Amino acid sequence: MILEKVIAAYSEAVFDTDRDKAFEVIHAAIAQGVTPEDIVFKVVIPSMEQMIKAISEDFDANLAQHFMASQIASQVTDEMVAQFQTSPETIGRVVIGTSHGDMHTLGKRIVSGCLRSLMIDVIDLGVNVSAERFVDTALEHNADIIAISSMMVHTARSEYGCLAVRQLLKERQLEGRIKIIVGGAPYTWDTELYNVVLADAWASDGISAGKVIKDLIMGMHK
């Protein structure tokens, strides 16, 4: 019963982009004896999954809500994980970055926050990332997914972007081991573009990307 109230109050604070209120709810729950493990697995993750579901059902969330939901969830998770009795197991690992020639940062930050709150490891390579760096890092860290964010159509379609990552995965025979997901404005404007750039999947927003990536990882680990 306590947990149901906590989820409702926390979700409302996230929806209202009210970070202080969200932390107030979480700290009050801890004071009442809810464990940090339950906060992550029974409050933060279900709340994020509720938001993902609402967005998939055409709930018209805006970018500010996506940003704050991911940042709040990620920050709460970081604070709680530090208090876990034992280190949590992660679901998988993602290497994320902005495509070659692209300096835009917001999309991958929303995705990263969302993934961290879903207990997925994230290695953020920053902006203007070469195809070689994406693939080398994914190999070095045994990542399941390469996530490429593009804000402009020419960086999405560039021969140095996703297409080059695909080519490298093919040449090194890694296509069965590492999947590519893309996202960003051009993919929203042209929902078939992910096929053109030879990605395995795409997501229409940073929060939905959490589910798409989680599903991809689960599928690979079956």
Add this chain to the structure above:
Amino acid sequence: MDRLVAAIKGEKADRIPVFCNLLDQGAKELGLASLHDYYQSGEYVAEGQLKMREKYGYDNVWSLFYVGKEAELLGCQKILFSPDGPPNVEHFVIQSYDDIHNLEIPDDIIHHPVFAEELKCLQILKREVGGRYPICGYVTAGMALPALLMGMDKWFELLFMGPPEVRDELLAKCSLFCQRHIAALRELGVDVIVYANPFGSTDFMPLQYIIKTGIPWMKQDLSAGTQGIVYYCGGARFNQVIESIISQIGIKTYYLSPLDDIATGKQIINGRGLTCGVINDIKLIDWSEEEIRQEVKRMLAAGMAGNKFLFGTILMPYKIPERNIRAMLDAVYEFGQF
């Protein structure tokens, strides 16, 4: 210009006005090796604009080089050029809150050394087509400008989670720059100022935030008046915001998102201003000529009734084949006749 004036008055010219926003394509038109070379010269940009307008027959020219120019006026030292797309801001002027405190807004934009080539471009455009074709300028709203100075994610962080006094200091400075930039363009004879504000879109922000916080800042940006101002949210949707903008700010032209419903937008504006129906120009890269023709036909059928309507594009991607640019324009010229 006659077509635009007629549209503003709700009268009929031969056809609706067409704003086709070709920028980077000017380099190809001039046979230049790179966009970097093209954007070093105001003469090149003016020539590119004039040649493309002449070649395709649409109704506007641009004094805008690329959006990052505003960041350069505020100290940005590095722009990342691409062979086939718009330049990106690579050096963010604001790296810390101290940088916000130290940010200086130029008093005189017209004579600022960074503005010299744009000034040349504008003077040539004015001399060659002034009064005959609308000359467009581009100004980023005060609330959106910080994204060019510190990156969008850092700006979101400051806006929603940072110290309010730092946030407000930056907003005040960016609004001041916006006001001065608008004043400079007006002084130089720009006819149409596209006021770009993604933070005025419900895709970006909650409606209540826009009404409570966004609109007061927009009022400050536009305190010298809304003559020639076009409300544009960078391609993001804003139909839900139009009523508040009309009643509280009085802007008279709305450059919709390709994702906004044109008929709904026009219904909300309800004769109180111009509506621009905007095509999803990313799709122009792959669409067939017939698909383009049908899309233009659909858009004009939704928007032309009752006049006060024009057709527009966002910033046309470099990869759109020339035949598709022509297919789009031919369709507008055909279906856009009165």
